[in-house]
């Protein structure tokens with residue numbers, strides 16, 4: 003067992019975890035972040051995405067012990083008025099919504115890198131996330147809308 | 156902001172594009188799903204799975220597993236069979252599936268023993284330590300062996316109590332065919348055809364892969380079995396568990412949460428019978444959570460082989476269609492027999508055809524069970540009939556769009572299976588997609604590496620009939636309302652549109668109408684949330700319950716001494732009248748009870764009916780309550796060097812009668828189309844000797860944002876249904892029916908090759924081009 007501190011959405015969580023504990027499980031079970039979801043467990047769907055600092059991480063493949071002291075953002079940590087969150091909601095970019103937190107965080111990462119992403123940049127950045135409801139058209143619109151809100155032309 | 160109350164407007168009512176219920180919650184991931192619910196101390200369950208496709212179980216050794224620290228118990232199929240007897244066998248069509256196998260195993264991956272442990276990791280470790288001795292039996296890997304061999308997956312057929320019309324099959328032995336549907340009309344053999352096209356089509360098994368994994372928690376409280384589970388069919392599950400445990404329905408409670416997608420995966424008997432049996436056996440709380448690999452084994456979409464013909468007479472009329480359809484239902488029938496009949500009856504397609512002969516069979520094999528999947532078997536036969544009619548048009552030198560158009564069923568026409576068409580505007584859908592993709596403009600087909608083509612296809616499907624829907628409406632004194640229905644919102648948006656229906660009738664803000672999550676202690680019986688039936692059936696019950704509330708309110712108002720001045724009434728469609736708005740409702744209820752916070756309750760039922768098929772002809776005057784009509788048009792480019800298909804434009808149209816919420820209807824159309832693109836181009840389950848080869852998301856390819864066509868156009872066609880709520884019908888499946896054949900037809904147009912096997916992968920296309 004190791005004692006680690008995860009700073010989740012700004013709040014420090016001190017917790018004891020085993021060597022093999024996954025960041026996914028620790029966030030869900032100990033920090034209560036159920037927006038972080040297991041869709042595949044093998045890094046192939048993006049439902050478990052979190053941001054560590056500004057960088058996306060598939061928490062189903064991440065060992066919790068490696069994130070001691072890390073600043074972690076999950077979708078429920080984002081404000082309702084956050085430009086990405088509000089753009090997704092306004093564009094109807096959620097059907098069942100199960101996959102959407104992952105897309106929201108990937109979009110934040112994308113916009114940090116490319117404030118005005120091209121269509122191909124959007125595709126490249128989001129193609130590792132699966133939305134089985136097929137909300138991709140609305141997600142595309144939401145990403146562009148968020149970019150516009152963040153840095154109006 | 157979607158959830159901020161604002162002034163009541165038409166956006167909230169029928170026809171309005173209001174945002175989905177809890178849109179912000181979905182985006183931020185704070186909607187609580189089943190797997191998110193804290194369950195406290197419980198036994199975590201893992202199962203040991205069969206390594207054999209078909210074998211008798213000689214012995215199950217559990218000692219080693221039991222010796223592991225943290226293991227509470229290990230249970231075998233034999234243990235459960237001893238306790239529950241034949242009730243352990245469940246299923247909607249045939250009572251053929253045991254919660255744990257006890258006499259023999261029928262597919263690789265079938266649960267044989269269950270471990271209860273302090274945590275999931277321990278349970279899984281112990282499940283691996285269970286050791287089973289088998290006596291191998293001849294495996295039935297495919298349809299051919301199943302139909303022509305002498306090994307049988309089940310010794311005899313055991314119709315369940317759910318579908319009464321299968322009773323005559325009780326005890327039938329020495330067959331792998333559990334159901335056969337026959338449609339005969341006219342005499343196709345006597346037709347002197349001018350031109351016949353023929354094809355042998357194949358649609359492989361696929362998987363639903365809703366991103367949320369199945370999860371079930373079950374416990375016993377006060378002598379009752381309670382359950383929280385990811386299911387589309389809470390009412391069905393309650394009955395199944397009552398039967399399994401021999402309890403009155405009042406002592407079983409099934410609750411759900413919003414599902415993270417389902418598409419047919421989370422219905423009927425999945426984790427629930429095992430969870431109930433274990434919770435009851437040990438009188439403790441158990442939690443079963445499927446991993447993705449396990450979810451692949453719970454259910455699949457039927458692989459289907461179809462040999463079919465279509466004939467035109469000398470005058471160019473469609474004179475005959477035949478189809479021999481075989482659905483591979485795997486080791487357990489699930490709802491396969493229903494799929495077989497409902498798809499078989501539309502196998503000739505939505506056309507005026509002189510005579511038809513269809514045989515549709517549901518066949519057991521030693522594979523994971525196949526069950527319902529968006530489209531209920533119809534996409535597989537649509538693949539056949541829409542490829543055939545396209546080919547026939549080419550043979551006759553006709554334009555495939557115009558040729559279809561000429562022969563499509565119109566309002567009032569009798570379909571080949573004997574039921575009249577109403578509110579099924581095939582022509583309108585076809586015209587709309589043809590116009591959208593500019594059918595009349597010939598594609599620049601190209602002469603080099605890149606070739607372009609365009610294609611269309613049409614789909615027809617019957618709604619699940621007969622079914623039952625109930626609704627209870629509790630109107631609160633503040634003119635907000637609480638609607639109790641057992642429809643499960645899994646992304647299709649029922650929590651939103653049902654609120655819109657209530658709000659439209661009562662002239663209130665739909666955001667103040669809350670839809671209660673299915674809970675069999677509270678919400679009334681509803682057959683299932685599936686088959687695109689909810690908008691029409693439950694929608695009708697919801698409309699009726701709101702209407703009766705309206706009548707009730709007006710009666711109360713009439714009894715009340717001082718009638719305040721009547722308010723002006725906004726313009727509205729639908730039923731009549733009376734002067735209600737939120738303020739007035741609050742006054743009426745307050746005056747009636749003399750209290751704030753009081754509630755008024757009404758209830759309503761809607762039940763649809765059918766006439767069963769004629770045993771000889773398979774025809775019926777009313778086989779369904781209503782029809783779904785859809786069409787797809789595609790423009791695409793084929794890279795002849797790599798075989799890659801690039802979709803430039805895909806238009807998808809569906810006749811929904813009336814769109815309760817056009818924005819959600821469009822999402823259902825595009826979402827279904829995107830799923831259909833996967834089925835057309837790459838999506839398939841690969842099995843080798845009964846062993847699933849690609850049952851992880853590393854190996855199983857699903858449509859990603861990259862597979863989106865350059866342009867994707869959803870088109871709502873509205874030909875109102877006389878008996879639909881506000882004329883509406885459902886839409887969950889309409890968009891998927893015709894996608895694969897439209898793409899196949901466009902590929903045919905681009906490179907002159909007809910594909911009959913799905914999916915049309917780059918390898919398949921390159922191979923076909925090379926061997927041309």
Ligand code: FES
Nearest residue numbers: 041043045048062
């Ligand atoms: S659960 Fe981590 S990528 Fe799918």
Ligand code: FES
Nearest residue numbers: 097099133134135
């Ligand atoms: S919205 Fe359902 S999986 Fe994406």
